[in-house]
Amino acid sequence: MLTRLLSGDKPRSRVLTLLLLxxxxxxxxxxxxxxxxxxxxxxxxxxxFIALVASYDLLLGYAGIVSFAHTMFFGxxxxxxxxxxxxxxxxxxxxxxxxxxxxxxAAIFALAIGLFSLRVKAIFFAMVTxxxxxxxxxxxxxxxWLTGGEDGLNYRIPRELTPxxxxxxxxxxDVRIDGKLLAYYLVFFASACLFLVMLRIVxxxxxxxxxAVRDNAFRAEAIGYRVVWYRTTATVLSAVIAALAGSLLAxxxxxxxxxxxxxxxxxxxxxxMVVIGGMGTLYGAVLGATIxxxxxxxxxxxxxxxxxxxxxxxxxxxxxxxxxxxxWLGVLFILSVYFFPTGIVGRLRASRG
Amino acid sequence: MxxxxxxxxxxxxxxxxYHILQGVDLTVPKGGVSVLLxxxxxxxxxxxxxxxxxxTASSGSITFQGRDITRMETxxxxxxxxxxVPENMGIFTDLTVAxxxxxxxxxxxxxxxxxxxxxxxxxxxxxFWNSSAGTxxxxxxxxxxxxxxxxxxxxxILIDEPTKGLAPAIINAMTDALKELKETDTTILLVExxxxxxxxxxxxxxxxxxxRIIHDGDMAEMxxxxxxxxxxxxxxxxxxx
Amino acid sequence: xxxxxxxxxxxxxxxxERMIEKLPVVLxxxxxxxxxxxxxNPATWLTLTVAGLAMGLxxxxxxxxxxxxxxxxxxxxxxxxxxxxxxxxxxxxxxxWLGGWTSSPSVFLNLSAVFMAILVAMLATALMGYAFERxxxxxxxxxxxxxILVTMGGLIVAQQLIYVFWGPDEMHVARPxxxxxxxxxxxxxxxxxxxxxxxxxxxxxxxxxxxxxxxxIGLLVRAGVENGEMVEALGYRVRRLFLMVFMAGSALAGxxxxxxxxxxxxxTAHMGQEIMVLVFIVVIIGGLGSVEGCFIGALLVGLLSNxxxxxxxxxxxxxxxxxxxxxxxxxxxxxYPVVKAK
Ligand SMILES: Nc1ncnc2c1ncn2[C@@H]1O[C@H](COP(=O)(O)OP(=O)(O)OP(=O)(O)O)[C@@H](O)[C@H]1O
Ligand SMILES: [Mg+2]
Numbered sequence: 001m002l003t004r005l006l007s008g009d010k011p012r013s014r015v016l017t018l019l020l021l022x023x024x025x026x027x028x029x030x031x032x033x034x035x036x037x038x039x040x041x042x043x044x045x046x047x048x049f050i051a052l053v054a055s056y057d058l059l060l061g062y063a064g065i066v067s068f069a070h071t072m073f074f075g076x077x078x079x080x081x082x083x084x085x086x087x088x089x090x091x092x093x094x095x096x097x098x099x100x101x102x103x104x105x106a107a108i109f110a111l112a113i114g115l116f117s118l119r120v121k122a123i124f125f126a127m128v129t130x131x132x133x134x135x136x137x138x139x140x141x142x143x144x145w146l147t148g149g150e151d152g153l154n155y156r157i158p159r160e161l162t163p164x165x166x167x168x169x170x171x172x173x174d175v176r177i178d179g180k181l182l183a184y185y186l187v188f189f190a191s192a193c194l195f196l197v198m199l200r201i202v203x204x205x206x207x208x209x210x211x212a213v214r215d216n217a218f219r220a221e222a223i224g225y226r227v228v229w230y231r232t233t234a235t236v237l238s239a240v241i242a243a244l245a246g247s248l249l250a251x252x253x254x255x256x257x258x259x260x261x262x263x264x265x266x267x268x269x270x271x272x273m274v275v276i277g278g279m280g281t282l283y284g285a286v287l288g289a290t291i292x293x294x295x296x297x298x299x300x301x302x303x304x305x306x307x308x309x310x311x312x313x314x315x316x317x318x319x320x321x322x323x324x325x326x327x328w329l330g331v332l333f334i335l336s337v338y339f340f341p342t343g344i345v346g347r348l349r350a351s352r353g
Numbered sequence: 354m355x356x357x358x359x360x361x362x363x364x365x366x367x368x369x370x371y372h373i374l375q376g377v378d379l380t381v382p383k384g385g386v387s388v389l390l391x392x393x394x395x396x397x398x399x400x401x402x403x404x405x406x407x408x409t410a411s412s413g414s415i416t417f418q419g420r421d422i423t424r425m426e427t428x429x430x431x432x433x434x435x436x437x438v439p440e441n442m443g444i445f446t447d448l449t450v451a452x453x454x455x456x457x458x459x460x461x462x463x464x465x466x467x468x469x470x471x472x473x474x475x476x477x478x479x480x481f482w483n484s485s486a487g488t489x490x491x492x493x494x495x496x497x498x499x500x501x502x503x504x505x506x507x508x509x510i511l512i513d514e515p516t517k518g519l520a521p522a523i524i525n526a527m528t529d530a531l532k533e534l535k536e537t538d539t540t541i542l543l544v545e546x547x548x549x550x551x552x553x554x555x556x557x558x559x560x561x562x563x564x565r566i567i568h569d570g571d572m573a574e575m576x577x578x579x580x581x582x583x584x585x586x587x588x589x590x591x592x593x594x
Numbered sequence: 595x596x597x598x599x600x601x602x603x604x605x606x607x608x609x610x611e612r613m614i615e616k617l618p619v620v621l622x623x624x625x626x627x628x629x630x631x632x633x634x635n636p637a638t639w640l641t642l643t644v645a646g647l648a649m650g651l652x653x654x655x656x657x658x659x660x661x662x663x664x665x666x667x668x669x670x671x672x673x674x675x676x677x678x679x680x681x682x683x684x685x686x687x688x689x690x691w692l693g694g695w696t697s698s699p700s701v702f703l704n705l706s707a708v709f710m711a712i713l714v715a716m717l718a719t720a721l722m723g724y725a726f727e728r729x730x731x732x733x734x735x736x737x738x739x740x741x742i743l744v745t746m747g748g749l750i751v752a753q754q755l756i757y758v759f760w761g762p763d764e765m766h767v768a769r770p771x772x773x774x775x776x777x778x779x780x781x782x783x784x785x786x787x788x789x790x791x792x793x794x795x796x797x798x799x800x801x802x803x804x805x806x807x808x809x810x811i812g813l814l815v816r817a818g819v820e821n822g823e824m825v826e827a828l829g830y831r832v833r834r835l836f837l838m839v840f841m842a843g844s845a846l847a848g849x850x851x852x853x854x855x856x857x858x859x860x861x862t863a864h865m866g867q868e869i870m871v872l873v874f875i876v877v878i879i880g881g882l883g884s885v886e887g888c889f890i891g892a893l894l895v896g897l898l899s900n901x902x903x904x905x906x907x908x909x910x911x912x913x914x915x916x917x918x919x920x921x922x923x924x925x926x927x928x929x930y931p932v933v934k935a936k
Contacts, residue, residue, distance in 0.1 A: 119926065127877070128878065271746065426826075431826070455813070456814065456825075
């Protein structure tokens with residue numbers, strides 16, 4: 001049963017299984033295990049990013065395509081849902097059509113970019129997506145009549161998903177059973193579903209061919225696979241899932257703006273999460289997103305403390321200031337591409353723990 | 354037979370996942386022309402590229418003038434006195450004929466006497482001296498490729514199928530030029546599929562198949578021995594007919 | 595052999611074909627004409643055109659290194675923007691040190707300060723290029739995927755180091771006295787600095803062409819772009835050549851950074867990353883590896899950006915993407931596809 005759910009793609013390492021179990025259980029019971037707003041925010045963010053990062057892994061790890069437009073698709077999904085809420089008012093119907101519209105637009109964009117630039121050279125794709133995504137971000141921040149510009153959009157979501165809604169009067173384990181909790185479980189289960197769908201995709205014949213194309217495009221072409229078709233399909237699938245993850249974020253935050261969805265910073269975060277977790281494993285996305293977001297939320301504080309503690313050594317304290325944590329991530333990123341190209345998951349599997 | 358100039362022993366070459374050369378043993382004596390025959394895909398070009406260091410042998414050794422060059426880098430191998438005319442000729446089409454020649458002269462400006470001699474051998478190199486090499490015909494490119502290899506005196510020249518796709522008249526001209534080159538104390542390792550041409554110029558001959566040398570000996574012997582030719586012909590030469 | 599057998603084979607392309615070959619060159623004046631029609635007012639058009647050329651030439655300076663580096667070794671450096679930012683910060687630091695020179699009314703002192711800033715910035719970025727090539731690029735030759743990731747990592751680290759050395763804030767430096775203000779040509783006002791930028795850009799382009807066409811190094815670079823293996827087989831170390839080109843390209847990016855910084859008078863650690871969007875568009879339009887294509891692409895992007903910035907400011911960046919799409923539909927490999935012998 002579990003094996004079927006995972007599409008037969010098991011973690012294949014005892015330590016990894018354990019880690020994944022801990023993460024899944026913690027996320028599943030987060031509202032009860034870690035009460036408090038900040039920890040719930042963190043947990044929801046982790047869920048959404050697991051789906052988002054896994055969808056990027058579909059492209060990077062399984063198809064060997066580097067895209068810098070993933071946040072664009074993420075943003076399209078988020079703005080789709082957000083606009084639907086602001087235009088027609090909060091309702092589940094508008095969530096549905098907003099999300100669907102976002103996914104369709106993302107698919108069309110991905111199809112266009114894919115057909116256009118995957119034909120020529122893989123490296124074109126990276127450059128074209130970078131340019132297109134930047135232009136898109138600029139455009140969104142300038143069309144303020146529609147998108148709210150840099151300030152983004154604040155909107156209401158159905159009352160059933162807000163703290164104002166009480167499902168039952170009593171508290172369970174001292175936790176209020178309110179709309180926020182429902183929203184969290186919506187995010188959790190939707191992310192889990194997306195993840196399982198992706199596991200299914202990569203373990204399907206399509207996914208296997210995709211990996212064959214990644215490993216030797218020339219040969220795959222010779223055998224008769226239409227390489228461009230496979231790559232473009234992967235691009236579209238990954239874009240749609242990213243858009244859906246974006247919709248989840250839009251529902252969860254009740255706010256959508258360039259900084260939370262479209263920015264280059266988030267694109268770089270996604271890259272870091274995939275590579276550190278382990279490219280081409282999907283499970284890497286779970287580890288990568290969890291570790292990264294926990295670090296982002298908590299390690300930065302720690303660095304701040306360490307920096308203050310070393311404030312008498314001028315240069316060192318600058319180096320470990322909380323704002324500089326991206327510096328160390330960058331270094332870690334380069335080192336992991338060199339030395340652990342398969343990331344944490346690859347390491348764990350290799351050591352057969 | 355004189356001392357060996359170039360010696361390959363047990364050379365294996367892998368290209369990506371493919372095991373192409375599977376233990377090549379080849380000796381090129383000093384002076385004269387050694388011919389390497391073999392059907393398409395036998396591994397002749399791969400052998401030359403491995404000698405040049407453009408592929409690295411995964412095992413075995415290559416010695417040139419008594420020096421181990423197996424792991425040396427291509428530029429160093431080139432500077433030790435080996436010139437290379439690749440199968441695709443390697444002409445810089447973006448440059449003029451003159452610029453192609455200038456780059457080939459690594460020790461300084463081209464010696465005018467030598468240039469005159471080369472242009473005598475290959476007149477198009479004079480005629481189109483200032484033209485873009487990209488506008489040359491296939492035969493003219495081939496002549497330029499050989500000219501480039503001999504712009505300075507070299508110990509050994511590796512030439513990969515210089516007659517490929519050329520008209521008979523040009524094949525004869527190319528053969529004459531190589532014969533004249535042979536008189537200049539330069540050793541030539543020639544990959545050829547045209548047996549008539551190969552036999553008219555070769556001193557020794559080796560035949561390859563499936564990444565190995567399956568025969569080697571004197572060319573005269575092979576020319577005389579119809580039966581041997583027949584046997585190897587079936588393997589190596591029919592493809593060309 | 596007789597000349598007769600050879601003669602007939604020299605092929606001259608028919609006139610029509612040669613015209614099409616030259617067509618990309620015509621695009622620049624054509625776009626300028628279109629701009630004139632769209633803008634209407636000749637004085638405004640002149641101002642915009644000079645601004646566009648200045649911007650285009652600055653982008654060309656920054657992009658040229660990237661494209662040659664790609665042509666030579668099939669390396670695409672996503673961290674190229676780091677050199678732009680670092681160049682700008684180093685250059686501005688020098689200008690601040692030389693505050694006395696920049697605020698003096700003497701044109702000579704002003705220009706000397708700018709010259710010093712450019713020199714130091716180029717030196718610094720060339721050295722940084724050396725380190726970048728050895729540490730970041732060299733270990734991943736031939737692996738595009740890793741290359742993109744690692745050079746992107748290099749960009750992040752470099753940007754963060756700018757924060758460490760220069761602090762998190764943007765930096766502001768006014769242009770030297772004599773480079774402020776505009777010339778008035780009839781009704782059109784043309785900023786002095788833009789003319790200087792055009793001047794530097796043109797001189798650099800001419801110098802670069804000279805180096806590429808007439809020096810041995812230039813010939814080697816062009817030969818290496820087409821067939822690096824053959825260059826090695828002739829006895830040249832392409833790796834070393836590549837390192838030199840990489841450093842030169844980094845230095846040019848640094849120069850571009852200083853010029854761009856003086857143009858905006860404000861610089862941030864992210865400026866390089868932002869300009870890289872335009873740089874990539876230019877490199878793609880021109881054809882990866884082609885310097886001529888890069889030049890034309892840069893001018894097109896510069897002009898178009900300025901015209902649209904005037905006509906419909908919100909879609910300036912989108913319009914350059916549109917230009918890229920149109921050109922790729924016409925020529926899928928860019929204006930001047932580079933022939934690779936492989
Ligand atoms: N770059 C490469 N990648 C993969 N396989 C290659 C490569 N180059 C050559 N091969 C394979 O190596 C084998 C030998 O090729 P090689 O070019 O050496 O043959 P050859 O004897 O020169 O043939 P020909 O007479 O057709 O030139 C062939 O099977 C070829 O397919
Ligand atoms: Mg061959």
